[in-house]
Amino acid sequence: MTTSDEQQKYHLRAGEAARGPYALDIGPERAGWERSGLRVLELRPGGVHTLVTGESEWIILPLSGGCTVRAAGEIFELLGREDVFSAVTDFAYVPRDITAQIASGAGGRFALAGAKCERPLPARYGPAPEVPVELRGAGACSRQVNNFAAADTFDCDRLIAVEVLTPGGNWSSYPPHKHDEHHPGTESVLEEIYYFEVEDGGLGYHRVSPSRPGGTDVLAEVATGDAVLIPDGWHGPSIAPPGRTLYYLNVMAGPGEQREWLIRDHPDHRWIRDTWPGQPADPRLPLHGPEAAR
Numbered sequence: 001m002t003t004s005d006e007q008q009k010y011h012l013r014a015g016e017a018a019r020g021p022y023a024l025d026i027g028p029e030r031a032g033w034e035r036s037g038l039r040v041l042e043l044r045p046g047g048v049h050t051l052v053t054g055e056s057e058w059i060i061l062p063l064s065g066g067c068t069v070r071a072a073g074e075i076f077e078l079l080g081r082e083d084v085f086s087a088v089t090d091f092a093y094v095p096r097d098i099t100a101q102i103a104s105g106a107g108g109r110f111a112l113a114g115a116k117c118e119r120p121l122p123a124r125y126g127p128a129p130e131v132p133v134e135l136r137g138a139g140a141c142s143r144q145v146n147n148f149a150a151a152d153t154f155d156c157d158r159l160i161a162v163e164v165l166t167p168g169g170n171w172s173s174y175p176p177h178k179h180d181e182h183h184p185g186t187e188s189v190l191e192e193i194y195y196f197e198v199e200d201g202g203l204g205y206h207r208v209s210p211s212r213p214g215g216t217d218v219l220a221e222v223a224t225g226d227a228v229l230i231p232d233g234w235h236g237p238s239i240a241p242p243g244r245t246l247y248y249l250n251v252m253a254g255p256g257e258q259r260e261w262l263i264r265d266h267p268d269h270r271w272i273r274d275t276w277p278g279q280p281a282d283p284r285l286p287l288h289g290p291e292a293a294r
Helices: 002-010
Strands: 022-026 036-043 049-053 056-072 072-082 091-094 099-102 106-116 124-126 133-136 142-150 160-164 191-198 204-209 218-222 227-230 236-241 246-253
Touching: 002 227, 022 191, 036 049, 036 056, 036 099, 036 191, 036 246, 049 106, 056 142, 072 091, 072 124, 091 142, 099 218, 106 246, 133 160, 160 236, 191 236, 204 227, 218 227, 236 246
Parallel strands: none
Antiparallel strands: 022 036, 036 106, 049 099, 056 072, 056 091, 056 099, 056 106, 091 124, 133 142, 142 160, 160 246, 191 227, 191 246, 204 218, 204 236
């Protein structure tokens, strides 16, 4: 049974993990694991922020607004977007062991998705038109996945990150799945953060159920700015309220030699996946594609 302590430990409501310039600051130490981290930076017009990358690689992803990123002798102009519901965005990758600068003339909100890593890779720009947009599931389980830093789409050392948009009334992260054990070719160990936004101030729901005795057990009512930590367990569904799109940013990293996203479906629910071939995708999808980026 979900306890109040578990809710507070794993479901971080908007503002509860704020620190300094960050509206959200979740590092490995705060989460109680080894690698995955996420920060949400809010800059006023003309604002400038210095990011010391330390032992982590980072992707700077505009949630709203655009910015200029200076890193490792490179300058990247991120056009960004109006909000997460309006477009796919461009982004910047910055390596470990450097000092980067983020500046925004008009102001905005920026996700900094990070992972402790070993290899210092080159700083790079990710153009919005090159982000693979995937329609996953079918019927009321349809959702859109923006695979900007999926394991097979953009080179990082450890970090895996994607965006998911679920139309109002639909379920995503479904069937429930997990990635907390190493099984070669079928399941990889990944620590995961879900960061949520809900269109027009709505509420959504997210479930994490135990995959082992004493494992993570959370039922979260989520709003814009909330985060859910998933060190282990079956996660899903994520439920969008009727009439409101649910957005979440997934940030993952793990200890495996291979950077890969391998999941195992909950045995009581894997039949759901078998129903998809006979159903069309939700006609509201895609909500937007790379061509919608500003």
